[in-house]
Amino acid sequence: MLRRVVVTGMGLVTPLGSGTREKPWQQPWEALISGASGARRIDDKFDVSDLACQIGAPVPREGEGAFNPDDFVPPKEQRRVEDFIIYGMAAAEMALADSGLPLDTDEQQERTGVLVGSGIGGLEGIAETTQLLNEKGPRRVSPFFIPACLINLASGQISIKYGLKGPNHSVVTACATGVHAIGDAARLIALGDADAMVAGGAEAAICRIGYAGFLACKALTTSFNDNPTAASRPYDKDRDGFLMGEGAGVVILEEYEQAKARGAQIYGEVIGYGLSGDAYHITAPAEDGNGGYRAMEAAMKRAGVSPSEIGYVNAHGTSTPLGDEAELRAVERLFGDAAQGLVMSSTKSSVGHLLGAAGAIEAIYSLLAMKHGVAPATLNLDNPSVETPINLAPKTPVEKTIDCVLSNSFGFGGTNASIIMRKV
C-alpha cells in the first residue's frame, strides 16, 4: 500500500529573485507572473568576448529579490562550498521554514531525509582548481575542493545543518534532475523509507567553462546578445537555443496523514511520476518525442488521471529548435481531444534554463499556478513555428481554475521525467 505524499513547503532561488525565510516564493512568483525576464548580458561575470553566447539569467545579487548568501550560509562556510550548494541550502532553509516541519525529536530527524540533485555541480570549482593544479602543483589543492564540488554534498550539507538523518540521496540526470529528485523522494515516503523529504535541484553553471561546453554542443542561444530578454522564446520560429539560468528550487514532501494531523499547509499532492529513456542520442531528443510521451503516459497511469483532468502543463520547452516541437507533438498525441484548449507554457522564457534545478523550480511554479489559478506566460512567443490546438499562453498569463498539473523535464542522455500534482 503506497502512502500519500504532499508538498508542505517550498523555497525558490531564481533569476527573477530569491525568496526569504518569511516569504519563500512570493517575490519570485509575482515577478514571473508580471512577465519579467531574468535575462541580461553577463559581461560582469567573466570574459565573454570570445564566446558566441554573452547572455544568461543569473540570480540577482542586488535590487528586488536580491540573493544574499550571508543570509543562509556563514561567510566562512561559503568558501568551502560551490554556489550550487549555497543556492540549495538557501532554498532548503526557506522551504523548511515555510513548512514548519517539526524536527525536534530524534525520531523526527531520523524519519526526515534529503534528496537534492544538480546537473553538473561544482563545474567552476573544478575548472579553477585544475588551473591551480597545473600552475602551482598538487600541494595547493584545497582539502575542501572535492566536498565543495560533489553534487551530493548539497544533500549532505542540508542534512548536517538540520540534523536530518533519514535517507540522504542525490540525483544527477542533467536537466531532468529536479523532477527525478522530487519524484524519487516522494516514492521514498510512499514506500515508508521516510516520513518527510527535503527535495529539489540546484545549479550554478554560469561560468566560462560551462558556456564553452554548452556552446560546443550547439545548445545555447547565440543570436540575441544585444537583446537578451528576447533570447528565450520557446515554440517561436526564431528560437535558436537555450538561455542559461541558475538557482535552486526545494520542496518539503511529507506523508499526507502526518501533514494533515499537524495542520500543515498543503500546496498539492504528488499523485503521478513517470520516467523513461530515449535510447537515441546523447544530446538530441528523439524527434517524435517518444521518450517524453512515455514518461507523461507513465505518470498519468500512476496518477490514475485522464488528460482532460490536467489543467496546466509546465513544459520542458527549452527554446531549442528540435526539443520544443518534439515535446509539443508528444503532448498533442497523448492528450488527443483534450489538447484542444489545454494550457501549456514554458517558464524558461522568463528565467532561462536552470538545468538540474529547472524541474524543481518548475514543479513549484506548477503548484503556484494551481494555488493562484493562473498559468504563467510563454514570453516572446511572437510567431509559433508550428500550429497547435494547445494554448501556449503566448506573452500573457492565462487565468483559469487549475486542479491538476503536469510538469516535464528532459535531459541529455535521453532521460525523461514527468510529475503530476493535484489539489488536496
Place this chain on the structure above:
Amino acid sequence: MSDDIQARVQKITVEHLDVDASKVEPKASFIDDLGADSLDIVELVMAFEEEFDIEIPDDAAETIQTVGDAINFIKERQS
C-alpha cells in the same frame, strides 16, 4: 621578526577559522579551542606554506596542534 610571524599566523588563523583574534593565542589548540577539524588544519597548513614560502611536510604538519606549534615551526624554518 617573531612578533611579525605571530601576527601573521594569527591573521591567517582568524581568516580561515572565523574566530575572534583574542582567542588565537600561542597555547590555543586549533581543534580543541578554535573549532577546527582535520580538513581545516590541512587548509591552514597550506595557507602558512604560502604566506611564509616554506614547505611543511605531512609528518611535520601532524605535530602542529597549537598556534604556538605553528609559530615555532615557522620560526625554525625561517631562521
